[in-house]
Structure formats: C-alpha cells, structure tokens
Amino acid sequence: MTTLVTGATGFVGAAVVRHLLAAGDTVRVLARPSSDRSNITGLAVEIAEGDLTDRASLASALAGCQALFHVAADYRIWIPNPDSIYRVNVEGTRDLMLAALEAGIQRIVYTSSVATLGIRSDGLPSDEATPVTLDDMVGHYKRSKFLAEAEVRRLVEEQGLPVVIVNPSTPVGPRDIKPTPTGRLIADAATGRMPAYVDTGLNIVHVDDVAAGHLLAFHRGRIGERYILGGDDLTLREILATIAALTNRRPPSISLPHNLILPLAYIMEAWTRLTGATDPQLTVDGAKMARKKMFFSTAKAERELGYHHRPAHDALADAVAWSLSPRQHDEILSLNVNNR
Numbered sequence: 001m002t003t004l005v006t007g008a009t010g011f012v013g014a015a016v017v018r019h020l021l022a023a024g025d026t027v028r029v030l031a032r033p034s035s036d037r038s039n040i041t042g043l044a045v046e047i048a049e050g051d052l053t054d055r056a057s058l059a060s061a062l063a064g065c066q067a068l069f070h071v072a073a074d075y076r077i078w079i080p081n082p083d084s085i086y087r088v089n090v091e092g093t094r095d096l097m098l099a100a101l102e103a104g105i106q107r108i109v110y111t112s113s114v115a116t117l118g119i120r121s122d123g124l125p126s127d128e129a130t131p132v133t134l135d136d137m138v139g140h141y142k143r144s145k146f147l148a149e150a151e152v153r154r155l156v157e158e159q160g161l162p163v164v165i166v167n168p169s170t171p172v173g174p175r176d177i178k179p180t181p182t183g184r185l186i187a188d189a190a191t192g193r194m195p196a197y198v199d200t201g202l203n204i205v206h207v208d209d210v211a212a213g214h215l216l217a218f219h220r221g222r223i224g225e226r227y228i229l230g231g232d233d234l235t236l237r238e239i240l241a242t243i244a245a246l247t248n249r250r251p252p253s254i255s256l257p258h259n260l261i262l263p264l265a266y267i268m269e270a271w272t273r274l275t276g277a278t279d280p281q282l283t284v285d286g287a288k289m290a291r292k293k294m295f296f297s298t299a300k301a302e303r304e305l306g307y308h309h310r311p312a313h314d315a316l317a318d319a320v321a322w323s324l325s326p327r328q329h330d331e332i333l334s335l336n337v338n339n340r
Contacts, residue, residue: 003066006029062100073088073089073111074089086147093152165226170205196254201295204316
C-alpha cells in the first residue's frame with residue numbers, strides 16, 4: 001500500500017512516517033521545496049514536492065496512493081498575518097480532502113488537535129463529546145483547527161469522505177526541530193532559561209505514542225469519529241519540577257499571576273510588531289489559554305483503538321535529552337553519577 005503523509009518533515013508527521021515504514025508501508029511525503037527535511041533524511045520515502053496552498057500539487061502527490069495521513073498544519077500561536085493560517089489549515093485541508101475523494105483514496109487519518117475540544121469548567125478531563133463552539137476558541141490557531149475539523153466532518157456527512165479524526169494533546173519527544181511552543185518551553189527549562197512561569201495544565205504525551213495512535217486509528221477507527229491521543233495530565237509546575245529533576249536544576253520558584261501576564265503579553269506583541277522581530281516571548285493568546293487547565297481523557301481511544309501511552313516522565317525525559325546539546329547531556333549524566 002502506498003501512503004501519502006503531509007507534514008512529514010515536522011514533529012508529529014516524522015514520527016508517523018517512521019511508524020508507517022516500520023509497518024511495511026510504501027510512503028510518499030508531501031514537502032515544500034523550502035522545507036527543512038532533516039527529520040526524514042535517510043528514510044526510504046518518496047518525496048512529492050508541493051504545498052497545501054497549491055491544488056495541482058495535491059492531486060499529483062495523491063496519484064497512485066491508497067491511503068492518506070494529513071498531519072500538516074500551520075502551528076503558530078502568534079502570527080502577524082492571520083490570513084495565512086486559515087489558508088493552510090482550513091482551505092488547504094478542504095482542498096486536500098476533495099483531492100483525496102477525486103483520487104479514490106480508500107482511507108484517511110486527519111490530524112486535528114485537542115485545541116478544537118471543549119474545556120470543562122470544573123477542571124476535570126474533557127473528552128471527545130465535551131460541548132464546544134467556535135466562540136470558545138482562543139486565537140487564530142485554535143479557530144483555524146476548529147473550522148478545519150468542521151470541514152472534514154461536513155465532507156464525511158455530505159460526500160462520504162472515508163476519514164478518521166485524531167486529536168493529539170501535547171506531544172513531546174525527539175525531533176521537535178522547529179520547535180513547537182512546548183518544545184521551546186522544555187528546552188528553556190532544561191537549560192535554566194526559565195526563571196518564572198504561569199501555572200496552567202497540560203496533557204503530556206510522547207510523540208511516538210501519538211504516531212502509534214495514528215496507525216491504530218487507521219486500522220480500527222470508525223469513519224467520522226474522533227479520538228483523543230493523549231497521555232498524563234500535569235500542571236506546568238509539575239512539568240517544570242520533572243524537567244528540573246532530570247537536569248539536576250532547581251525548578252523555577254516564581255509563579256506569576258494570570259492577571260499580570262496579559263498586559264505584558266500585549267506589550268511584547270506590540271514591541272514585536274514595531275521592531276519586526278520574530279515571535280514574542282509571551283503572546284496574548286498564550287496568556288489567555290494559560291487560564292484553563294487543558295486536561296483530557298483517552299478512554300475512548302483506549303476502548304475502541306487499543307491505544308495506550310507511556311508515563312509523562314518518560315516522554316519528558318526523551319524530550320529533554322533531545323533538546324540538550326551533546327555536551328550539556330554529558331554534563332548532566334556526569335552529575336547524575338556523582339550524586340548517586
């Protein structure tokens with residue numbers, strides 16, 4: 001079977017590719033000419049150059065394929081031109097799904113996000129059925145993913161699109177080359193560049209468990225259904241304490257109140273726009289998201305797919321090891337030995 005994977009040069013997509021190759025699939029990847037391909041260097045994949053905003057390239061990439069894993073997305077919490085994120089995440093997803101229908105693709109896994117799901121006000125874990133509306137979405141990334149998933153579900157109902165939806169929580173682990181916002185946080189904490197934090201809650205899962213969940217969804221998932229691919233619920237304080245223990249550092253001791261960071265975020269975004277710098281260290285949408293604990297249940301995926309995940313400690317350990325330079329990693333190993 002020949003399978004097309006979008007987003008294969010990215011964090012989750014590269015893990016999905018590795019699992020597909022291990023399962024014996026012939027893998028073709030859609031990659032932009034300018035993309036960093038280090039995550040798939042040395043892998044036995046066919047590269048189809050193209051872009052989610054180029055419809056012709058989508059049809060060409062799908063030709064001769066029987067399966068599709070659509071993992072690609074524009075994952076940025078802050079973006080100076082929001083139109084581009086909708087063009088990729090919403091319009092690009094719709095165009096790819098229509099091209100897949102035209103190409104007669106037999107089965108599709110679409111990578112959505114827990115960002116599209118509702119958050120319970122009582123702090124308990126949400127699931128696939130927790131009520132949510134577009135108005136609940138904070139920021140353009142979440143709104144774009146919500147609208148993209150809605151397009152996918154519409155095509156299931158109206159045109160019989162053979163797709164299973166997966167909603168990863170917060171993946172961590174190796175090959176987060178960009179990195180993701182969480183990957184950047186882990187790297188900063190591991191190297192002592194995070195003196196303070198704003199406590200929130202995240203569901204931490206190893207990227208390889210997410211990738212394995214994609215294949216389970218492909219083989220066992222029900223068409224039109226969505227499945228949370230998550231791990232353990234942790235507060236940010238617990239995450240930072242784990243990273244500190246792994247790196248022989250003290251965790252940050254200063255917890256900033258939520259009502260303080262929002263005005264700071266507005267200032268940082270304004271400064272970024274004024275100076276033309278890259279991403280601000282703190283964003284308005286990020287500050288607003290931090291007010292809620294993003295905890296999720298994987299019960300449905302466990303029950304219907306046979307999904308399981310390793311402990312968050314192990315996922316964070318792999319993420320920390322990957323984020324450190326070889327010299328830093330050796331120093332920490334030496335400290336661990338000396339402290340025994």
